[in-house]
Amino acid sequence: MLARPRPEAPRAPTIVPVLCILALGLALPLVLTSGFHIRLAMLVWIYAILCMGFNLLYGYSGQISLGQPAFYAIGAYAFGMLQVMLGWSPVLAFLGSLALVAVLSLLIGLPLLRLRTHYLAMATLAFMLIQNGVANRWIEFTGGQSGIAVPPLQWGGEPIGRTGIYYIVLALAAAVLLLHDLLIRSHLGRAMQAIRDDETAAQALGVRVTRYKLRVLVLSGVMAAVAGVCFGFTSLRVDPSLSEFHVLVSMLTIAVVGGLGTRFGPIVGAVIVVVLPQLLTQFGELETVVYGLFILLFLLFLPHGLAGVLERRDWFARRSSSPRMASRTRELEREPS
Secondary structure (H helix, E strand, C coil), X not given: CCCCCXXXXXXXXXXXXXXXXXXXXXXXXXXXXXXHHHHHHHHHHHHHHHHHHHHHHHHHCCCCCCCHHHHHHHHHHHHHHHHHCCCCCHHHHHHHHHHHHHHHHHHHHHHHCCCCHHHHHHHHHHHHHHXXXXXXXXXXXXXHHHCEECCCCEECCEECCHHHHHHHHHHHHHHHHHHHHHHHCCHHHHHHHHHHHCHHHHHHCCCCXXXXXXXXXXXXXXXXXXXXXXXXXXXXXXXXXHHCHHHHHHHHHHHHHHCCCCCCHHHHHHHHHHHHHHHHHHHHHHHHHHHHHHHHHHHHHCCCHHHHXXXXXXCCCCCCCCHHHHHHHHHHXXXXX
């Protein structure tokens, strides 16, 4: 009997799930009346933005970089400092912080991307520790442990309310989500997956490995900076805690729970990691133990994360394979074994 051909991988899955997620985000302020709950929703989007860059870098390209929290903090610091010290407008400060992180990630990526596997992870972790040390000890510039204040966003001379801030965060998250989804479905996405699966084979097939890895590193750094800017104008203060280990642990937890290398893993994981601790407060002193057991169960029974389960079962709509392939598959299924 002839082997049954596997259906063609969908190169352009439908964008409908992305639009549904954004529609849900638009409707949330109508349901959430508490300011605390709206802030939690903003944190979900901020962590989702941060982890979408990590998902591209590690989930799709296979580059184990632990320096994302450093770019996250640098973006937030730059956004505040450009306004306070140079008097830039929020829009110019936003663009300036992204440009700064893009240049910095490019300069760091040129030497570090020569490394692979755990060597790259340790080198990028060292970069995060250096950034955190500078933020803590250069008190005259960064404010040390106290950090710096970020001016509130204004419209018409009046500060923007919490709901308005939420929609700004949502707009930036929507832009990053659409870019994340577009890249995954593009030629760059297939090149990234080829590099992740076998870097030597990808290079033999003509993929410019170093160039693609550098592009993804810069892009992930810029996404982290966007998340940092969002945190800055949401919290109105930036301090060294943005690049401490708890941020790195949260990012890795979101990747595990949501699913690395999936389209919607960063969002699903961010929802669980931000909301779950609020639900576990009823356990009192055992909250950390229950949370750890929850993560352990995910590692054991859902290694591809929640989004991985949903996408593998086609719960998110996909374009079907070509009619010719579908017809040929049906013919082979009717053949006797």
